[in-house]
Amino acid sequence: MTYDEEHAEAQEDRATALLEELEAAIAAAPPGTSGWPDELEDLWDRAQEEPGLPLTDEQRQHFAARREDWEASFKVQRLLRSLQEAVERGEVLDVARAAALAETSARRGLGVRQDIALLRDLGRPHGEQALARLVKDESVGEGDRQDAREWLAKLRRPEYRARAARPTDGEELLLPKVVRDLTSGWSGGWEIENEPTPERFARARAVLEALLPGKRLAPEEPPEWEGEWLEDAEDRPAWLEVHMVLIPLMPDARLVTRERLIWAWYECERLGIDLEDATPEAFAERWAARIAAFLAQGMLEWLWREDCFAPWAQDLAMRYIERNVAVAEATRLLSEAAEAGSQWGPTADGRPGPS
Numbered sequence: 001m002t003y004d005e006e007h008a009e010a011q012e013d014r015a016t017a018l019l020e021e022l023e024a025a026i027a028a029a030p031p032g033t034s035g036w037p038d039e040l041e042d043l044w045d046r047a048q049e050e051p052g053l054p055l056t057d058e059q060r061q062h063f064a065a066r067r068e069d070w071e072a073s074f075k076v077q078r079l080l081r082s083l084q085e086a087v088e089r090g091e092v093l094d095v096a097r098a099a100a101l102a103e104t105s106a107r108r109g110l111g112v113r114q115d116i117a118l119l120r121d122l123g124r125p126h127g128e129q130a131l132a133r134l135v136k137d138e139s140v141g142e143g144d145r146q147d148a149r150e151w152l153a154k155l156r157r158p159e160y161r162a163r164a165a166r167p168t169d170g171e172e173l174l175l176p177k178v179v180r181d182l183t184s185g186w187s188g189g190w191e192i193e194n195e196p197t198p199e200r201f202a203r204a205r206a207v208l209e210a211l212l213p214g215k216r217l218a219p220e221e222p223p224e225w226e227g228e229w230l231e232d233a234e235d236r237p238a239w240l241e242v243h244m245v246l247i248p249l250m251p252d253a254r255l256v257t258r259e260r261l262i263w264a265w266y267e268c269e270r271l272g273i274d275l276e277d278a279t280p281e282a283f284a285e286r287w288a289a290r291i292a293a294f295l296a297q298g299m300l301e302w303l304w305r306e307d308c309f310a311p312w313a314q315d316l317a318m319r320y321i322e323r324n325v326a327v328a329e330a331t332r333l334l335s336e337a338a339e340a341g342s343q344w345g346p347t348a349d350g351r352p353g354p355s
Contacts, residue, residue: 018079023155087121102122103115103133107134109140124155131151134148149271150229164255165250168255172258174284175292182207186247186253186291192305204308208299211299212325220324222290222294223239249263258290261283265284268283296320296325304329313337
């Protein structure tokens with residue numbers, strides 16, 4: 001046996017021993033001690049600061065169980081970190097076993113964030129499959145399931161991008177042609193320019209006219225959220241998590257089709273996202289309107305940032321408010337126009353000058 005072969009065998013033996021130690025530690029861990037009443041939690045905090053605090057026998061038993069639980073969790077987490085390092089070095093060959101142990105540990109609540117990180121590193125297929133089960137397991141905390149969803153979506157992103165690269169031949173396009181031709185991304189607008197041409201403003205007008213819905217929408221579209229992705233994760237709305245699928249799947253307006261939105265519904269179900277719509281067809285209708293609203297929102301913002309307060313722009317802003325779409329940006333355009341006190345010439349189609 002060569003040196004390289006001996007070295008590889010030694011690495012495999014160490015990884016196998018680590019898996020066995022982790023399996024034993026998970027099996028030996030006691031049941032968790034979460035779900036205590038508030039008064040017991042308060043007493044626990046005091047007992048940490050006051051070692052001589054009088055306790056009943058029952059209270060001592062509760063606290064001893066908690067310490068045992070913590071010690072077991074710390075041991076499992078230490079082994080998980082070691083296993084993750086071994087995975088990074090390419091030493092773990094039994095990936096299926098490693099993923100199964102991480103999944104079991106997560107269900108037991110022994111080191112969920114470490115388990116999710118390990119499953120992320122194990123990747124496809126075993127890590128991905130385990131994450132897909134955890135995101136739907138209500139015994140796992142919601143915050144941990146959010147983390148699992150995010151990493152699962154990242155593991156599946158190559159699939160989204162591959163589908164995005166496919167031609168839309170034979171698919172039902174859901175946005176007007178002028179929108180597909182003149183917008184990019186989901187922002188709708190364009191970069192701020194020193195001197196946009198009249199043609200540029202005419203195109204913006206055409207896009208907004210094409211995106212305006214025929215009736216008032218309820219609720220308002222697009223929905224608003226002012227939180228931070230990580231800092232406010234517990235309050236993150238489900239519709240925002242849908243973006244993890246839709247943006248890489250349909251990064252441009254020209255890719256928004258009924259077939260892709262229906263596929264996205266099933267993908268969101270796989271990720272365990274709490275969807276507003278019970279059927280893929282209803283999801284497709286809602287999100288076609290929502291993406292259109294995002295595009296209109298971006299275009300209205302572009303207009304007021306370019307100081308375009310022509311009568312047609314203000315008229316469109318009022319119509320968007322009436323339709324309950326992109327209300328904040330439409331209102332901003334009108335308020336900026338009022339503040340500027342602008343009076344535009346009747347023939348101005350681009351950046352008009354005062355009459």
